[in-house]
Amino acid sequence: MAEQYDPQAVEAKWQRRWQEEGAYQVDNDDARPPYYVLCMYPYPSGSAHQGHVRNYTFGDLLVRQRTMQGFGVLSPIGFDSFGLPAENAAIKTGAHPRPFTDARIEELKSSLKRLGASYDWRRELRSHDPLYMRWNQLIFQRFLDAGLAYRRQAPVNWCPGCQTVLANEQVLPDGTCERSGDVVEKRDLEQWFFRITAYADEMLAALDDLEWPERVKVMQRNWIGRSEGAEFDLPVQGEPDKRIRVFTTRPDTSFGMTFVVLAPEHPLVAEITAGEHRAEVEAFVERVRNESEIERQASEGELEKRGVFTGAYAINPFTREPVPVFLADYVLMTYGTGAIMAVPGQDQRDWDFARAHGLPIIRTVQPPEGWEGGAYVGEGPAVNSAWLDGLDVPAAKAKAIDWLEAEGIGERKVNYRLRDWLLSRQRYWGCPIPVVHCPDHGIVKVPEDQLPVLLPDDVEFRPTGESPLRYHEGFLNTTCPVCGGPAQRETDTMDTFVDSSWYFLRFCDPWSTVAPVNLAAAAKWMPVDQYIGGIEHAILHLLYARFYTRALADVGLAPPEIREPFARLFTQGMITMDGSKMSKSKGNLIAPERYYDTVGADSLRLFHLFVGPPADNFDWGEQTDQMIEGCHRFLGRLWRLATGSVDRGSIIDREPTAADEDLDKDTHRLIAKVSSDFDHWSYNTAVASCMEFLNSVYRYLQSDEGGRRATVDFAVESLLLLMAPMAPHISAELWELHDPARGSVHAQAWPVADPSKVHEERVTMVVQVNGRVRDRLEVDATVSEGDAVATALASPRVSEALGGQQPKRVVARPPRLVNVVV
RNA sequence: GCCCGGAUGGCGGAACAGGCAGACGCGAUGGUCUCAAACACCAUUGGCCGCAAGGCCGUGGGGGUUCGAUUCCCCCUCCGGGCACCA
Numbered sequence: 001m002a003e004q005y006d007p008q009a010v011e012a013k014w015q016r017r018w019q020e021e022g023a024y025q026v027d028n029d030d031a032r033p034p035y036y037v038l039c040m041y042p043y044p045s046g047s048a049h050q051g052h053v054r055n056y057t058f059g060d061l062l063v064r065q066r067t068m069q070g071f072g073v074l075s076p077i078g079f080d081s082f083g084l085p086a087e088n089a090a091i092k093t094g095a096h097p098r099p100f101t102d103a104r105i106e107e108l109k110s111s112l113k114r115l116g117a118s119y120d121w122r123r124e125l126r127s128h129d130p131l132y133m134r135w136n137q138l139i140f141q142r143f144l145d146a147g148l149a150y151r152r153q154a155p156v157n158w159c160p161g162c163q164t165v166l167a168n169e170q171v172l173p174d175g176t177c178e179r180s181g182d183v184v185e186k187r188d189l190e191q192w193f194f195r196i197t198a199y200a201d202e203m204l205a206a207l208d209d210l211e212w213p214e215r216v217k218v219m220q221r222n223w224i225g226r227s228e229g230a231e232f233d234l235p236v237q238g239e240p241d242k243r244i245r246v247f248t249t250r251p252d253t254s255f256g257m258t259f260v261v262l263a264p265e266h267p268l269v270a271e272i273t274a275g276e277h278r279a280e281v282e283a284f285v286e287r288v289r290n291e292s293e294i295e296r297q298a299s300e301g302e303l304e305k306r307g308v309f310t311g312a313y314a315i316n317p318f319t320r321e322p323v324p325v326f327l328a329d330y331v332l333m334t335y336g337t338g339a340i341m342a343v344p345g346q347d348q349r350d351w352d353f354a355r356a357h358g359l360p361i362i363r364t365v366q367p368p369e370g371w372e373g374g375a376y377v378g379e380g381p382a383v384n385s386a387w388l389d390g391l392d393v394p395a396a397k398a399k400a401i402d403w404l405e406a407e408g409i410g411e412r413k414v415n416y417r418l419r420d421w422l423l424s425r426q427r428y429w430g431c432p433i434p435v436v437h438c439p440d441h442g443i444v445k446v447p448e449d450q451l452p453v454l455l456p457d458d459v460e461f462r463p464t465g466e467s468p469l470r471y472h473e474g475f476l477n478t479t480c481p482v483c484g485g486p487a488q489r490e491t492d493t494m495d496t497f498v499d500s501s502w503y504f505l506r507f508c509d510p511w512s513t514v515a516p517v518n519l520a521a522a523a524k525w526m527p528v529d530q531y532i533g534g535i536e537h538a539i540l541h542l543l544y545a546r547f548y549t550r551a552l553a554d555v556g557l558a559p560p561e562i563r564e565p566f567a568r569l570f571t572q573g574m575i576t577m578d579g580s581k582m583s584k585s586k587g588n589l590i591a592p593e594r595y596y597d598t599v600g601a602d603s604l605r606l607f608h609l610f611v612g613p614p615a616d617n618f619d620w621g622e623q624t625d626q627m628i629e630g631c632h633r634f635l636g637r638l639w640r641l642a643t644g645s646v647d648r649g650s651i652i653d654r655e656p657t658a659a660d661e662d663l664d665k666d667t668h669r670l671i672a673k674v675s676s677d678f679d680h681w682s683y684n685t686a687v688a689s690c691m692e693f694l695n696s697v698y699r700y701l702q703s704d705e706g707g708r709r710a711t712v713d714f715a716v717e718s719l720l721l722l723m724a725p726m727a728p729h730i731s732a733e734l735w736e737l738h739d740p741a742r743g744s745v746h747a748q749a750w751p752v753a754d755p756s757k758v759h760e761e762r763v764t765m766v767v768q769v770n771g772r773v774r775d776r777l778e779v780d781a782t783v784s785e786g787d788a789v790a791t792a793l794a795s796p797r798v799s800e801a802l803g804g805q806q807p808k809r810v811v812a813r814p815p816r817l818v819n820v821v822v
Numbered sequence: 823g824c825c826c827g828g829a830u831g832g833c834g835g836a837a838c839a840g841g842c843a844g845a846c847g848c849g850a851u852g853g854u855c856u857c858a859a860a861c862a863c864c865a866u867u868g869g870c871c872g873c874a875a876g877g878c879c880g881u882g883g884g885g886g887u888u889c890g891a892u893u894c895c896c897c898c899u900c901c902g903g904g905c906a907c908c909a
Contacts, residue, residue: 616835689846
């Protein structure tokens with residue numbers, strides 16, 4: 001009798017062997033068809049958490065299956081190693097972020113290796129590696145040259161908790177920081193931006209063709225927020241040289257404009273405010289300035305307090321009538337022109353504002369019969385609109401814009417909700433922005449041969465809220481590369497999302513010392529065939545990576561034909577506990593090591609595959625350990641089957657019986673089922689089918705006839721092949737024990753079912769009377785309608801249910817069902 | 823408020839195109855093995871009625887279409903997610 005299943009011994013043995021053999025290393029000249037599988041770049045937080053385990057189990061399954069299917073699979077991994085947690089720890093304990101981070105990377109690597117995940121470790125990347133930083137900085141400089149990176153003064157999001165500015169994408173809808181949860185403040189600062197808006201239209205249009213989850217695409221569409229309309233000028237009454245430019249999506253309603261609203265920050269405010277209104281306007285502007293974003297949004301409802309009259313009038317060019325100019329906090333300086341034409345008849349906000357301030361309301365679209373609501377935003381003919389009267393909304397829009405263009409006062413215009421990406425951070429543990437500030441030459445790039453600009457190690461971490469770089473004389477003071485005079489280094493570092501925006505391109509040739517991206521290697525592997533990660537990156541990372549891929553191509557640093565980084569995206573569900581995310585701070589992280597040390601990694605992997613649909617969330621609860629035990633039990637049964645230690649009758653060579661043929665067909669059906677389930681991300685049912693099959697094999701072996709050697713071998717071998725991507729260690733071990741001569745299970749070809757054996761010849765036909773099941777009969781799969789009905793009516797149980805009544809109608813769907821209606 | 827998902831036994835979940843609801847696993851109950859336990863193995867396990875054969879009810883609630891609805895349509899409740907002064 002073979003020894004018992006010892007997961008620790010088996011897993012250690014195979015992990016060692018895979019490492020020694022360099023299994024899953026793939027060279028760029030590999031002749032097999034290329035396939036690129038990638039899991040999202042992990043932040044090294046120490047030991048893996050269950051979300052990682054789930055992510056890397058799915059990724060590894062695909063790597064191993066595609067390898068068996070004959071692909072040369074690129075499966076790299078690296079570590080997104082810059083970021084705030086390491087710096088915050090440094091402030092708390094004084095330990096430098098570098099050794100802190102390196103130690104955590106080693107922990108995570110060990111955790112991933114013990115999971116049995118297969119990577120080409122030669123390609124490992126770390127964001128804080130000087131070589132990676134060098135290319136990061138070079139890319140920044142090329143973007144600067146191309147006008148894709150720029151610096152400007154702007155009202156920005158400041159997080160008091162993180163002590164740095166944030167990108168719009170990092171601020172949650174309630175105005176808090178997505179990292180720290182602090183209320184984000186507005187500050188006016190000089191900051192660095194990437195011109196992501198230059199690609200808004202292209203990124204929006206390209207979404208349609210991506211094989212991504214629809215809801216991720218919807219989220220990106222909403223985020224980009226394209227809206228079409230017109231922009232035009234309104235002269236200020238009595239001030240012939242001043243004009244207010246407004247953006248509107250409804251130029252067709254211009255005849256209904258009864259007032260104009262400026263954002264409180266609008267530059268014209270001070271110029272046009274009439275003397276007797278000055279005090280009131282200044283008080284209003286001051287109040288709004290002091291309000292946080294949250295307070296400003298929360299003031300909804302009290303509309304009379306939210307706006308103030310400037311005393312000025314603008315001329316509506318359509319009616320040539322003067323309309324009053326107001327300020328209101330709900331008009332944003334950062335969108336459109338910071339000024340709107342207000343049409344209360346067709347816009348609910350304008351309607352409310354008009355009512356609160358006693359302003360006139362003119363309907364310019366005829367509402368339907370019986371309309372009793374306020375603003376009407378639907379379709380309808382134009383009214384009260386002179387030469388637009390009678391036109392429907394689209395036609396009126398077009399005519400209004402044509403008129404504006406003909407008059408030379410405005411034009412067609414598309415606006416986006418998307419803002420440029422604010423990338424500078426006032427923190428230490430990130431990639432320095434490689435420029436210096438010279439009093440005479442302004443912003444000057446650090447010469448290429450001096451890259452990378454490295455972070456000095458001898459810095460002091462103090463909870464002052466300012467980057468230690470600002471106080472490091474050696475770092476700060478430098479000379480101007482142009483004139484050699486004294487200059488100061490930029491002390492801002494890059495948002496860590498920069499690092500993860502192109503790492504997938506670097507993986508194609510992480511060794512290149514001549515360019516950030518090896519164009520030929522990238523052309524071979526890109527785009528990523530399957531990207532796997534969490535839904536929480538639906539906007540931030542995935543949008544930035546799409547921008548970077550395009551921008552790199554446009555500055556010549558990436559293959560021009562690759563516009564999209566990720567051809568297929570799969571977003572896995574989250575692992576939660578009591579309904580909320582597991583986190584270190586809550587102290588409810590469940591490290592995988594406790595399972596590696598007991599039931600083994602294969603059991604844990606199998607559990608993650610089996611527990612439910614991969615896209616669904618899973619709440620880790622009281623029964624979870626028992627479910628993992630159940631997976632371990634299944635592997636124990638598999639072990640005993642494959643090592644021949646099932647309590648069973650003898651296995652002999654003999655002519656096949658009906659039972660042998662049935663098991664043979666079950667084996668083919670299993671191959672077909674698992675293959676199809678894998679293609680549809682239905683791992684839970686694939687595992688269930690394997691369990692069901694194993695139960696059948698046990699039953700088969702425990703029958704009086706015993707087993708037929710060829711049938712059992714085919715069943716066991718097939719099962720091991722199918723399980724190899726799911727539970728790679730035990731499958732490899734059992735395959736070797738079973739037949740050491742054929743090489744690793746992972747080097748075998750993925751099995752293919754014989755279609756003639758998948759097809760069933762005899763099936764169960766359900767017979768219903770009035771839609772209720774009354775009998776089940778075995779029939780030929782090819783049974784004719786007439787025979788099916790005859791067989792059904794011949795059933796004694798059916799005649800009993802009929803109780804002598806004549807069938808009114810018989811519905812036959814051979815061979816599955818016959819329904820007799822009386 | 824708007825836009826997506828979702829709701830199936832005690833629990834996680836299954837049911838490809840309208841045709842056997844509850845696969846598979848967990849838990850529970852009973853049994854075999856054992857001095858005993860663990861492991862393992864076997865059996866039962868949606869609810870109600872019945873000694874049984876069997877019957878009735880049952881996929882969040884209400885209506886509809888259909889010979890037949892977890893599946894399609896309408897209305898409602900609850901849960902999760904996204905967007906929300908973007909002119």
